[in-house]
Amino acid sequence: MSRLVVVSNRVPVPEKGGAAASAGGLAVALLAALQERGGIWMGWSGKSSGDNEPGPLSLEEQGKITFALTDLTEKDVDEYYFGFANRVLWPICHYRLDLAEYGRKEMAGYFRVNRFFAHRLAPLLKPDDTIWIHDYHLIPLAAELRQMGVKNRIGFFHHIPWPPADVLAAMPVHEEIMRGLAAYDLVGFQTDHDLENFAGCLRREEMGDALGDGRFNSGDKIFKGGVYGIGIETEAFAKFARKAVSHAMVHKAKESIIGRDLIIGVDRLDYSKGLTQRIDAFERFVLNNPAHQRNVTYLQVTPKSRSEVPEYEQMQRTVAEQAGRVNGALGTVDWVPIRYINRSLSRPILAGLYRLAKVGLVTPLRDGMNLVAKEYVAAQNPDDPGVLVLSRFAGAARELKGALLVNPYDIVGTANAIARALNMPLEERQERWQRMMDYLLEHDVSRWCDDFLNDLAA
Known part of the structure; x- marks a missing residue:
């Protein structure tokens, strides 16, 4: 050889x-x-x-x-x-x-x-x-x-x-x-x-x-x-996520959202990831679905990227300001709608957070593949899996047929997909997840x- x-x-x-x-x-x-x-x-x-x-x-x-x-x-x-x-x-x-x-x-x-x-x-x-x-x-x-x-x-x-x-x-x-x-x-x-x-x-x-x-x-x-x-290393990551739920930081996160559904987005800070459109879609979802107000938390983890390039520095300011605006407009004394983290989290913490999240929000404007989508699926609890909301412009959309596909430029359409994901019956969630997981296990x-x-x- x-x-x-x-x-x-x-x-x-x-x-x-x-x-x-x-x-x-x-x-x-x-x-x-x-x-x-x-x-x-x-x-x-x-x-x-x-x-x-x-x-x-x-x-x-x-x-x-x-x-x-x-x-x-x-x-x-x-x-x-x-x-x-x-x-x-x-x-x-x-x-x-x-x-x-x-x-x-x-x-x-x-x-x-x-x-x-x-x-x-x-x-x-x-x-x-x-x-x-x-x-x-x-x-x-x-x-x-x-x-x-x-x-x-x-x-x-x-x-x-x-x-x-x-x-x-x-x-x-x-x-x-x-x-x-x-x-x-x-x-x-x-x-x-x-x-x-x-x-x-x-x-x-x-x-x-x-x-x-x-x-x-x-x-x-x-x-x-x-x-x-x-x-991804599908089987290994699934085991990783099962163990990660006992991580101290993941446990604290779970305690902090008791009674609320978690929506998670994890992206490098980049203009291709559709972050501003995603925040707009979450805001529209909350406004259009009063029953979910105060009952949902959107966690966006966005480590800094290529800050020496001016476009990325501007992007960092724009996303932070937009998250702050939505929190100021919608938040209450005991509810912050968006938790925005502008730094890296370790892989064990991310795996545990994926498993806690009822919705994985992966909505890039354009992406070669997007492994966050695949990690989110692999991390789910088979008995009670979350739902992947995925941009049709990510390469992963060609493979993950159980995801809810959205056009990230369509703010109302993405907001409706978030609502559908949160209200999806268990049987449908399990069927969609199993279809994606089978594919990921075969194509690791x-x-x-x-x-x-x-x-x-x-």
Whole structure:
């Protein structure tokens, strides 16, 4: 079995003898695959080294895995990460042309850092290594490696949405991005819609076409594209949630909402998550359903994200002000309608809160998959499960057929879905939950990992 080489923008290095620093399902699955095959996980250390050239790769071996971390210069971070990746590619892929700020300096930095990664990775490679590159930060990496003569099998997985041709073409360097993807042997997307959009981009720009059986051509290169909806570690998370209800903080939360139904939303602070529309929908629900006033609590957990990017700083102020306005308008001496937490909570606490919540409110304006939706389902008590209210624009909507699907731009429709979820009979809740849980157990993150690597090897 060939070694596996994983490359991602950031690397969740486990503590010695412990779990990964980011113990999410993706890290668990990739670490397991690396431990089985042996190999390397390379990425940015998260540190910047001023204006000087970064020092040598930091190599740390744990079992059969070598973690290879590199610093970047402050200029690299500004141009590659905060600049092109998060102020051009991220908004374009989330259909937000109005927020994309293209600059040639940032574009040059993005390609420069990918070239830098290639030069750091190439000396570590063996001829039969399988290389798996992750996400929008590193799209050009395979093309850079090919130019250096690397002939290994290289796969790419795009974790966020892929836009249609009209949206992508608004980005001045869209052709270079498309050529970067054509340098891979296998390109994976979250949903069939994303893959269809990608095929449409090839055709519309006359850069290639679909050949059938998942194969595409671009110039003289033939490569494959496929759908690999990422999952979670379903069974493990369900056990985790059962234990988490006894956590002291979860117990306090339960005591604080006695007699009230809990609605929960958990999102990174980002304009793609539909937070302002969601708060509007909750307010409309309360106003339209007097019987639920004082009998429901909406908990929104929203850790800060990319605060160095101005759009995110503005978003933080807007959401906090909106939650405050609703609480001021609707709250009473003994009832605060919205509990807004602007920091991270540990995974045990979140799992326990998911299990307490009668409604999981997951309403992004656009999302590649959304694992919060899947974690909420996995965390439920089978005897008395909650209801998932899910945006039709999340990738998870293609898979979780037991959710109540909503259009997050339709405030009244989302408010009505919240009311329906809270009033749903037990038998219907159980049937909807079981349908989703069966799917999640079959399509967990380990299967996602195995399916992609098997197709790349084939």
